[in-house]
Amino acid sequence: MKKTISQLAKKVGLLLLKEFQQAGRVTYRDKYRHEIITRFDLLSERIILKELKRKYPKYAILSEESGRGKIKSDYVWVVDPIDGTTNFAMKNPLFSISIGLVYRGEPIFGVVYAPITDEMFVAEKDKGATLNNRKVRVNKNKQMSKAFLTFCHGSNAKAIIRAIQLYGTMKLKGKDFRQLGSAALECSFVACGRTDAIMIPGVHPWDVAAGVVIVREAGGRVTDFKGREWNIRSKDILATNGYIHQQLLKHIDV
Ligand code: IPD
Ligand code: CA
Numbered sequence: 001m002k003k004t005i006s007q008l009a010k011k012v013g014l015l016l017l018k019e020f021q022q023a024g025r026v027t028y029r030d031k032y033r034h035e036i037i038t039r040f041d042l043l044s045e046r047i048i049l050k051e052l053k054r055k056y057p058k059y060a061i062l063s064e065e066s067g068r069g070k071i072k073s074d075y076v077w078v079v080d081p082i083d084g085t086t087n088f089a090m091k092n093p094l095f096s097i098s099i100g101l102v103y104r105g106e107p108i109f110g111v112v113y114a115p116i117t118d119e120m121f122v123a124e125k126d127k128g129a130t131l132n133n134r135k136v137r138v139n140k141n142k143q144m145s146k147a148f149l150t151f152c153h154g155s156n157a158k159a160i161i162r163a164i165q166l167y168g169t170m171k172l173k174g175k176d177f178r179q180l181g182s183a184a185l186e187c188s189f190v191a192c193g194r195t196d197a198i199m200i201p202g203v204h205p206w207d208v209a210a211g212v213v214i215v216r217e218a219g220g221r222v223t224d225f226k227g228r229e230w231n232i233r234s235k236d237i238l239a240t241n242g243y244i245h246q247q248l249l250k251h252i253d254v
Contacts, residue, residue: 001101005111006120008051009097012044012081016095018089020116031241035155036085041065044081044097044106051078052099063155064206078209078232083112093117098184100209105231109117110210121188122213129217131192138220138241139193144251147174147196147244151182152207154211160203162254166201169253176220181185181237187211187239191218197240200204201225201254205232 019026019040028036028090033210043066052061053069054079055165061069063079076097082088084095093116108125113205121136123129141147149170153163170177174196184207185200191214200208211232212222220240224234227249238248 001109002111002122002124002154003078004051004055004107005099006113006122008048008069009099009111009113009120010115012047012097013113015043015047016040016082016097018207020091020093021086025091028085028089032155033157034160037065038082038085038089040088041085046081048079048097048099052079062205063204064204074104075096075111076232077105078102078107078206080184080206083084083184083207085182092181094180094182094185095205096185096188097181098210099208100211100213102232105233107209107213107216107232108190110213112210113216114185119188121191123191123214123217125213125217127217129191129214131188132198136192136218138190138215138218139194139196140243141196141241142243144173144239144244145175148194149174149177149184149248150189150195150198151177152179152181152186152198152200152203154200156202166199166252166254169251170199180242184211187215190214190220190239190241193241197238197248199225199239199248199252200237202235203237212237212239221245223249225249225254
């Protein structure tokens with residue numbers, strides 16, 4: 001499975017890389033008021049879903065652009081064909097392809113691939129997390145004041161307003177608090193110790209299904225904003241190195 005899914009992500013990544021190397025902005029249209037879509041989101045999704053259906057015909061699929069497939073199963077592929085479409089459109093390299101497998105709501109396998117930096121994050125439950133085939137671990141920072149924190153938000157106005165409130169609370173609490181624009185990649189950054197936490201009010205499952213297992217397998221902790229273990233139905237997400245999890249939960253007030 002690791003080989004199949006990472007090869008699939010890489011194949012799609014090469015198409016995105018080719019487009020990225022063209023001059024100027026990627027053509028997009030509005031999906032919602034604050035969210036865009038490109039033809040590459042649809043192309044990437046088509047390639048990924050075709051292969052998943054061929055290789056795993058009994059597994060269900062939930063994918064950002066096409067929603068839920070017809071098959072019902074305890075195993076669900078949760079796919080974001082491009083996580084960070086706005087970054088992709090503006091040629092900011094922080095975007096990724098995210099393919100997670102969830103069993104009864106719990107992420108058990110995940111691949112996040114960033115084509116521009118050629119970074120492949122992979123994790124499987126109880127088998128650890130890797131970046132380009134090397135084991136990764138979360139960092140050991142125990143002080144919120146020294147933490148590199150990032151955040152995203154869901155696409156509706158309510159989630160955005162909650163993120164703005166969160167910004168007011170958190171910006172001065174850590175070393176910094178930034179919006180990088182690809183939730184899947186930001187989870188992966190926590191997993192390999194580059195950042196200490198990512199938080200998302202109003203999270204979409206496809207943005208983080210793969211990232212959750214990558215963080216957990218790297219030794220981190222992932223809950224909702226009330227401290228309950230994250231599952232596919234959770235509305236918010238806090239993924240951390242584990243050490244600063246409780247401190248952050250105390251300050252999250254949205
Ligand atoms: C988006 C990114 C972003 C988050 C948005 C998501 P998309 O994913 O993960 O970081 O703030 O809510 O929608 O739309 O580019 O797949
Ligand atoms: Ca997407």
